[in-house]
Amino acid sequence: MRFAAVVIASISIAGQIAASAKTVEYNWTLKPRRASAKDPSLSPDCNLNRLMLLVNDQLPGPSIEADVGDTVKVNINNESPTESIALHFHGLHMKGQPYKDGSATVTQCASGPLQKQTYEFIVLDRGTHYWHGHTSMERTDGFQGPIIISDPDNDDEKQLRTKYDDEAVVFLQDWYHLDGQTQRTGLDTNPFIWIGNAQTFLINGGGVYAPCLGDDTDGLAAQLSAQCADNCSLDNYIKSIEVEAGKTYRLRIISGTELIGVNFAIHGHNMTVVEVEGAIIQPYEVENLDIMPAQRYSVLITANQEPGNYWATTSVRYRNTAPTGYLNIKYKDAPAANLTLDAAVPNHPAWDVTEPTIELEDNLLTKNPNSYDDYDILSTDPDSIRRIIAVGTQNMDSELDLLRWAMNNVTMRMSKVPLITQAYDAVASDSENTWPGTILPGTVVVPDKPPNAWNYTEPVQDSVGVYNGDRGFSYIPLTENEVVEVVLQNALALNGVSDMHSWHLHGNPFYVVGYGFGTFDEETDPKSYNLVNPVRRDTVSLLPLGWTAIRFKANNPGAWAFHCTQPAHAVMGMGFTFITSPDLIESPPAAARSCVENSLSPQAADDDEPSSSTMSTFEGVVAAASVLVGCSILLQ
Numbered sequence: 001m002r003f004a005a006v007v008i009a010s011i012s013i014a015g016q017i018a019a020s021a022k023t024v025e026y027n028w029t030l031k032p033r034r035a036s037a038k039d040p041s042l043s044p045d046c047n048l049n050r051l052m053l054l055v056n057d058q059l060p061g062p063s064i065e066a067d068v069g070d071t072v073k074v075n076i077n078n079e080s081p082t083e084s085i086a087l088h089f090h091g092l093h094m095k096g097q098p099y100k101d102g103s104a105t106v107t108q109c110a111s112g113p114l115q116k117q118t119y120e121f122i123v124l125d126r127g128t129h130y131w132h133g134h135t136s137m138e139r140t141d142g143f144q145g146p147i148i149i150s151d152p153d154n155d156d157e158k159q160l161r162t163k164y165d166d167e168a169v170v171f172l173q174d175w176y177h178l179d180g181q182t183q184r185t186g187l188d189t190n191p192f193i194w195i196g197n198a199q200t201f202l203i204n205g206g207g208v209y210a211p212c213l214g215d216d217t218d219g220l221a222a223q224l225s226a227q228c229a230d231n232c233s234l235d236n237y238i239k240s241i242e243v244e245a246g247k248t249y250r251l252r253i254i255s256g257t258e259l260i261g262v263n264f265a266i267h268g269h270n271m272t273v274v275e276v277e278g279a280i281i282q283p284y285e286v287e288n289l290d291i292m293p294a295q296r297y298s299v300l301i302t303a304n305q306e307p308g309n310y311w312a313t314t315s316v317r318y319r320n321t322a323p324t325g326y327l328n329i330k331y332k333d334a335p336a337a338n339l340t341l342d343a344a345v346p347n348h349p350a351w352d353v354t355e356p357t358i359e360l361e362d363n364l365l366t367k368n369p370n371s372y373d374d375y376d377i378l379s380t381d382p383d384s385i386r387r388i389i390a391v392g393t394q395n396m397d398s399e400l401d402l403l404r405w406a407m408n409n410v411t412m413r414m415s416k417v418p419l420i421t422q423a424y425d426a427v428a429s430d431s432e433n434t435w436p437g438t439i440l441p442g443t444v445v446v447p448d449k450p451p452n453a454w455n456y457t458e459p460v461q462d463s464v465g466v467y468n469g470d471r472g473f474s475y476i477p478l479t480e481n482e483v484v485e486v487v488l489q490n491a492l493a494l495n496g497v498s499d500m501h502s503w504h505l506h507g508n509p510f511y512v513v514g515y516g517f518g519t520f521d522e523e524t525d526p527k528s529y530n531l532v533n534p535v536r537r538d539t540v541s542l543l544p545l546g547w548t549a550i551r552f553k554a555n556n557p558g559a560w561a562f563h564c565t566q567p568a569h570a571v572m573g574m575g576f577t578f579i580t581s582p583d584l585i586e587s588p589p590a591a592a593r594s595c596v597e598n599s600l601s602p603q604a605a606d607d608d609e610p611s612s613s614t615m616s617t618f619e620g621v622v623a624a625a626s627v628l629v630g631c632s633i634l635l636q
Contacts, residue, residue, distance in 0.1 A: 021069040026062065028055045028076045030085065030143065040229035044175060045200040046212035046237055048227050051179040053083060053133070053141040059205040060171045060256065061145030064089075064131060066123050068151040073120045084110035084135055087119055089147060090294060091129030091277055091538055093507055097121050098420060098558025098585050099592050101506050104135040105414040105473075106561045106577055109595030117591070125509075126151035127278025128252040128296040130171075137180030137567040140258045146171060148252065149278075156280040156367055160250075163274070164300055167250035168241045172264070172291070172314065172325065174198035174257045175207060180567070187572055192403045195259065195568050201314055201325035206239035208232065210323065234339035240328040243303040250274075253289070253297045259566050261292035261317040261500055261541065263356065265346035266329055267310045271299035276364055277537040278509070284363040288348055290317055290356055292502040292541040294565035307331035309339060315348035317357070318500035318544060354517075354543055361515060364535035374553045377483045378511060378531040385551070387485045388476065389520065391450040392501065392542075392564075392574055393460050394493040397471060403494070404573040405564075408450045409469030411573035412563070419443070419473060420559035421592050423582035435583045436477035444472035446576045456491040456519045457545055471573070478554040480581040485513070485551045486562075487520050488542045498544035501569060507560030507578070509538050510552035520547040539565060557584040 033052045035043035042052070044059050055061040055076070066072050078085050086104035094100050100121040104110040111117040132144035146169045151157050176183065177199045186193030200207040212228035243249055251271070253264060265271075265288035273284045275298035283300075291297060310329040316322035328339060349356045369375050377385075390407050397404045397411060404411045415422070422440050430438045451469070454460065478484060492498050514529040529549065542548050559582070563575025 021067070021071065023071040023073060024064075024066045025073040026064065026075065028062065028074060029079055030055050030076060031057070031079045032083070033057065035229070037230070040231060043229055044202050044205050044237070045207040045209045046229045046232035047177055047199070047209045048229060050177050051141065053080065053138050053143045055143065055145065058145070059142045059202075060173070061131070061143065063146040063148060063169065065148045066150075068123055068126050068149060068153075070123050071120065072123055073118065075116070075118045077116045078111060078113060081113050083138060084112050085117075085138065085143070086110045086134045087117070087131060088134035088506075089119075089121075089129065089131050090504065091127060091147065091296070092121070092123065092125050092149075093509060093538070093556060094121060094558075095124055095507075095556045098507075098556070099589055101558075101560070102134055103506060103561045105416075105418055106506075106559050107420050108418055108592050110135045123149055125149060125278055126154065126157065127275060128254060128298055129277070130254050130256060130296065132256065136571060137184045139256070140176060140180040140183065140567060144173075144256045146252070146254055156371070160274055160280060163248065164250045165247040167252060169204070170241075170251050170253045170264070170312075170327065171204050172253065172255045172257055172262060173202045173205075174260050174322065175200040175202045176258065183568065184571060187568060188402060190401050190403075197319075197322055198258070198260070199323065201262075201323045203312070203314070203325045203327040204239040206237050206327075207323075207325060208234060208237050234326075234341070238326050238328055238339055240330040242330050242332055244332045245303050245307055248300055248302045251299050251301060253291060253299065255291045255293055255295050257293045259293070259568060260319050260322050261290060261502070262314040262322075262325070263317055263348045264289045264291060264312065264314050265348060266301060266312040267344050267346040268305045269301050269303075269310065269329070271301050273360075273364070274298050274300055276535050277539065279536040280367045281535060282365045282367050282533075286360065288346065288356070290360055292317075292500065292539075294502055294504050294539045295537075295541070296539075303331060305331075307334040309334060309337060309343070311343055311345045313345050313348070316351050317349075318351065320351055357541065357543060358515075361512070364512075365533045366536050369533045369536070372536060374509075374555065377551055377553050378513070378534070380483045382526070385483045385485050386448070387487065387522070388448045389450065389487045389489055390446075391456065391489045391491055393491050396494070400471065404471070405569055406469060406471075406573055407474070407576055408447050410444050410446045410474045410576065411469075411471035412474045412575045413472055413573065415443075415473040417596050418559070418588075418592055419475060419577050419579065420582065420585075421588045421596075423559060423579050424585060424588055427583040435581055436479060440475070442473060444470045444474045446474050446476050448476070456489055459492050459496060461494070474576040475559070475579045476576060478578050478580040480554060480557055480584060482554045483551065484554055485549060487547055487549045488540075489520055489547045490542050490545055492545075499569075500544055501542040501574070502539060502565045503542060503562065504539045504565045505550075505552065505560065505562045505578075507556045507558055507580075508552045508554065509536050510540075510550040511536050512540055512548065513551050514549040515543075515546060517543070517546045520549075525549075554578070554580045557581040
């Protein structure tokens with residue numbers, strides 16, 4: 001049965017590959033970098049001495065561009081002497097390719113410092129996506145960049161392409177001057193040190209740290225002047241997108257933010273939303289756009305104003321303060337003029353007003369929902385749907401003596417061995433139980449419902465007392481083609497505040513069928529679901545004191561992380577893994593086991609020599625791993 005399942009998966013992928021499919025190869029070098037007074041060119045915001053992790057010295061990193069059916073090959077040379085890395089392709093679901101997701105401790109071992117790694121996979125998911133590090137908080141140091149996947153044979157995309165003349169990427173990032181490892185250390189200590197607010201907001205890798213322009217609002221200008229680049233100015237550091245009067249442009253807006261949601265707007269120009277994370281939607285015109293961490297949108301704008309410079313700006317959403325992001329929309333042949341903050345800027349909603357987000361969500365409607373092979377789950381008999389209510393709470397973990405997040409009273413911790421290999425080995429060796437009854441040693445199963453329910457608008461400590469449950473390598477078992485509905489339920493943190501969270505599911509797209517505020521009611525709230533044409537995406541926002549319901553078909557056997565996309569929340573335990581029918585996947589490749597088979601611990605290593613294996617493109621990793629400096633891991 002296992003062999004048959006692998007063959008079927010290979011045939012399924014092959015059926016989606018056009019005759020014109022090609023191999024697109026990228027060679028990347030990841031290095032720790034730091035701008036200095038002698039060479040400020042690497043600084044994105046005039047500030048010097050901030051440690052960064054950059055691919056090919058680019059911020060954001062280089063773009064991956066391919067067509068559906070192409071094979072993408074990314075060769076990454078990790079020249080950091082301290083950072084272990086994994087590379088996740090956010091929005092690419094890797095259907096039938098379960099070891100290529102790039103999620104450390106879930107689908108692979110991280111590759112160590114001074115190692116090389118190759119990812120090779122077939123692209124099946126069109127749209128606007130992005131890649132980033134997926135080990136700890138390294139993407140906050142600049143280890144991320146765009147993915148643009150076209151589908152030349154798709155009718156909806158063909159039609160959309162007739163609506164614009166050119167396109168550009170708008171990459172958003174809140175930029176902290178503390179590096180990711182320092183931030184992580186503060187989160188993992190007692191007393192707890194929160195990451196706080198970013199110092200600058202970057203758009204396409206450009207921004208200006210206000211004190212470097214002489215803004216002394218916080219009394220820092222004189223103190224920090226020695227850390228500012230001598231060439232600091234708006235014209236030198238703010239990025240521009242050039243447009244031509246009368247033409248229409250597709251802006252692919254990617255939120256690579258670490259913590260905050262933002263509202264994006266362009267002075268004098270409305271935007272028409274046409275794509276959400278690969279789904280072509282019914283066009284919806286907006287004056288400004290809410291976008292939460294890890295979400296992506298395509299909007300159309302027409303250059304219909306007098307030639308000049310027009311500010312595109314961001315404002316913070318659901319936190320009370322954050323720096324403003326600036327991007328210059330520059331008309332071709334506009335009169336020469338220096339950029340100035342005194343120029344007109346677009347209007348944005350107040351940070352705590354929810355109506356703009358709800359209005360946007362109400363109008364994100366998939367254009368042709370019946371074109372997707374999982375559309376039938378919207379009409380599935382409700383009695384056959386597995387509903388999981390996932391409640392996020394904060395606790396002071398008495399065992400760890402750390403402030404942590406938990407989902408249904410389980411705090412996610414990173415496994416020493418990838419969960420996918422644990423699951424594969426367990427089902428292969430358990431002759432008495434079949435999945436999902438197989439026991440995975442050392443793991444914790446997250447319950448489908450919280451062990452104690454309460455009014456989630458009230459503090460947990462006032463309702464059910466100390467909420468301090470399990471912690472470990474947490475997962476929920478699923479079986480192939482099971483229809484799953486997850487209701488994400490927000491609650492108050494220990495400080496009495498309900499945060500906005502942004503959740504991402506690896507391995508499966510989902511339909512956002514409903515959302516609301518207060519405590520989700522299983523009897524009444526599903527009556528308000530959109531089961532006709534809901535948006536289909538992979539990253540969804542959960543508003544303060546709100547709930548959000550998503551539905552997906554578990555049709556991709558493997559281990560797929562489901563977590564808050566804000567790194568500070570994820571590393572504190574906000575997430576778990578869905579493991580779907582591991583009895584139907586191929587055997588783990590060498591790279592997935594490299595941290596065990598090549599461990600320095602004799603209890604973990606089976607052999608004295610590094611292992612290797614050779615498999616076809618459809619079946620996983622083609623080659624070897626070693627703990628020696630300069631070794632290679634090939635994820636193919």
